[in-house]
Amino acid sequence: MKNTDKREEIMRAALELIAEHGFHGAPMAMIADKAGVGAGTIYRYFEGKDALITELYRELEGKLLAYLQEGYSAADPTRERFLHVGAAVLRYFIASPLHFLYMEQYMNSPFGIALKRDRLLGQSDEGDLFFKSIFEEGMAQKVLKELPIFVHFALTFGPLIVLIRDHILGLISLDDARIMQITEASWDGVKR
Amino acid sequence: MKNTDKREEIMRAALELIAEHGFHGAPMAMIADKAGVGAGTIYRYFEGKDALITELYRELEGKLLAYLQEGYSAADPTRERFLHVGAAVLRYFIASPLHFLYMEQYMNSPFGIALKRDRLLGQSDEGDLFFKSIFEEGMAQKVLKELPIFVHFALTFGPLIVLIRDHILGLISLDDARIMQITEASWDGVKR
DNA sequence: CGCGACAGAATGAACGTTCGTTCTCGTATA
DNA sequence: TATACGAGAACGAACGTTCATTCTGTCGCG
Incomplete structure (x- = not known):
C-alpha cells in the first residue's frame, strides 16, 4: 500500500x-x-516525465468517462442523451477545473495530437463509441442533421470547451440555468 | 529598407x-x-523572445481582421453577416494553417490568457467590437437567442476552432460545401 | 546483517541572452 | 576618382541558468 x-x-x-x-x-x-x-x-x-504525463491523462480520462455514464441510459431518446452528456461534461469540469486545464493542455500538445490521430485512424476505443452512438442513432432516426460524425463532435464540444475555459479563468460564471441554456443551444446546432 | x-x-x-x-x-x-x-x-x-512572440501575434491578428472585413457590409441582415464572418474565418485559416496553429498556441499560453483577461475587463478593441455588433444587433432584432455575448461567441467559434484544427492536422478535409454546412449549423445554434 | 526504498546532490544537455569582434557601406578628403 | 575612416549592423562563441535524469550514500525493516 x-x-x-x-x-x-x-x-x-x-x-x-x-x-x-x-x-x-x-x-x-x-x-x-x-x-x-x-x-x-x-x-x-x-519511466520519465513523458510517462508520468501520459499515465496521468489516461487516469483523468477514465474518471470523466465514468462520470458521464452515471445516470445515462442507452434507451433514452437521442435528445435526452445528448442533453445529459453535454450538461454532465460542463458540470464535471466546473467541479474539477484542474482536470480540465490538464486535459486541455495535453490535447493541445504533441501528446494529444498523436493520441487523436491514433484514435481516428485506428479503431476507436470505448470513449469514442460512447459519443458516436448518440450521433449515429440520431441521424438514423432523422432527428439530427445528416453530417459527418466529426462535425457533430465539433458542434457539440467546441462551444463547451470555450465556455468551460472562460469559466475556469474567472472571465465568466456558469450556473445551472446557464448550463441548460448552453446545452440546449448546442442541441439546436446539431438537430434537424 | x-x-x-x-x-x-x-x-x-x-x-x-x-x-x-x-x-x-x-x-x-x-x-x-x-x-x-x-x-x-x-x-x-x-527585446527578447517574449516580445517577438507577442509582436508576431499582433501582426497575424491584424491580417485576420482585415480579411474578415473584405466584402463585409454592416448594412446586411444579421444572418448574412454571421454567415459571412463564419465562412471567412474557416477559409482564412484553411488557407493559412500556420497562422491558425500559431494563434491557437498563443491563446492557450499565459500570453493569450493575459490578453483575453485584459480585453474582457478593459474596453474592447476594434476586433471585439466587430463581432459584438453582430450579436448585439441580432438580439435587439429578436433573431438571435437572448444570451450573454460570451455564449454567442462560444457557440459560434467553438465548433470552428475544433474543425479547423482537425482539418489542418489532416484528420478531416473541409471543402466549400462543408464550410457552408458548418456555418449554417452554427447559425442554428445561436438563432432563435 | 542485508536489502530494498528513498532523498537529494551531481551531471550533462539545452536554453535565452550577452558581448567582443568583424563586416558593411556611406561619407569625407585630396 | 581613389582612399581612408567611422558608425552602426551583424555574427556567433561563451555565459549563466534551468531542467530531466542518474548516481550515491543512508536509513529502516525483516
Whole structure:
C-alpha cells in the first residue's frame, strides 16, 4: 500500500502544478517537492516525465468517462442523451477545473495530437463509441442533421470547451440555468 | 529598407517554427538559423523572445481582421453577416494553417490568457467590437437567442476552432460545401 | 546483517541572452 | 576618382541558468 500512496501523491502534485503552470512550468524537482518525495523517487514509479504525463491523462480520462455514464441510459431518446452528456461534461469540469486545464493542455500538445490521430485512424476505443452512438442513432432516426460524425463532435464540444475555459479563468460564471441554456443551444446546432 | 527585410525574415522563421513545434520547440538559435541571421541579430529587432512572440501575434491578428472585413457590409441582415464572418474565418485559416496553429498556441499560453483577461475587463478593441455588433444587433432584432455575448461567441467559434484544427492536422478535409454546412449549423445554434 | 526504498546532490544537455569582434557601406578628403 | 575612416549592423562563441535524469550514500525493516 505504501507504493500506491507515493504514486498517487506524485500524480496529485503533477496534476496541480501542470494544470496551473503548464508542462514547462512544472519541473520534476517542483513536482517532487509538492509530493513530499525526493526527485529521484519519481523515477521509481514512472519511466520519465513523458510517462508520468501520459499515465496521468489516461487516469483523468477514465474518471470523466465514468462520470458521464452515471445516470445515462442507452434507451433514452437521442435528445435526452445528448442533453445529459453535454450538461454532465460542463458540470464535471466546473467541479474539477484542474482536470480540465490538464486535459486541455495535453490535447493541445504533441501528446494529444498523436493520441487523436491514433484514435481516428485506428479503431476507436470505448470513449469514442460512447459519443458516436448518440450521433449515429440520431441521424438514423432523422432527428439530427445528416453530417459527418466529426462535425457533430465539433458542434457539440467546441462551444463547451470555450465556455468551460472562460469559466475556469474567472472571465465568466456558469450556473445551472446557464448550463441548460448552453446545452440546449448546442442541441439546436446539431438537430434537424 | 534593409532593416525591414531582416525583421520580416525573423518573423517568418518564428511563425513557421513555433507553429510547427511550439514555443518551447523553437529555440532562438533555430529561428536565427532559419531566418539566415546570427542569433544576436534577433535582439537588434526584438527585446527578447517574449516580445517577438507577442509582436508576431499582433501582426497575424491584424491580417485576420482585415480579411474578415473584405466584402463585409454592416448594412446586411444579421444572418448574412454571421454567415459571412463564419465562412471567412474557416477559409482564412484553411488557407493559412500556420497562422491558425500559431494563434491557437498563443491563446492557450499565459500570453493569450493575459490578453483575453485584459480585453474582457478593459474596453474592447476594434476586433471585439466587430463581432459584438453582430450579436448585439441580432438580439435587439429578436433573431438571435437572448444570451450573454460570451455564449454567442462560444457557440459560434467553438465548433470552428475544433474543425479547423482537425482539418489542418489532416484528420478531416473541409471543402466549400462543408464550410457552408458548418456555418449554417452554427447559425442554428445561436438563432432563435 | 542485508536489502530494498528513498532523498537529494551531481551531471550533462539545452536554453535565452550577452558581448567582443568583424563586416558593411556611406561619407569625407585630396 | 581613389582612399581612408567611422558608425552602426551583424555574427556567433561563451555565459549563466534551468531542467530531466542518474548516481550515491543512508536509513529502516525483516
